[in-house]
Amino acid sequence: MTCHENIDLLAACKREYNDAVMFKLKDPANPKTGLCYKRMDASSDASLGGIKDMTGYCGKVYPGPGEAIDNRVRAELVGKTWQCRMPVDVSAVCVGQHNDMKLWADRVDNLWHCYRKE
Secondary structure, X not given: OEEEEEOOHHHHHHHHOOOOOEEXXXXXXXXXXXXXXXXXXXXXXXXXXXXOOHHHHXXXXXXXXXXXHHOOOEEEEEOOEEEEEEEOOHHHHHHHHHOOOOEEEEEEOOEEEEEEOO
């Protein structure tokens, strides 16, 4: 199970290139062809390059516990959409929601349930 959010590609550009003002796909059918651009003047833009560290962007926007190297958030291409994705520890959700360290989660008939360890 994961949590996910679509990546703001212009924000990812701005993280790598401070002067980025636009993100554009060279080939609209291929989400891996994106380039970041800066404004040269009122009528022209210049390519700065692609986004090299999409997972780094996700880690900055959705920081996890510990150092960035331990952060489990990652960037993935899902269909034609870049997403930040992070696995969910469903047992930890049970523990936190019910404030009981003896709980664990199990999936039954496509639904998650919290159970108590005895």
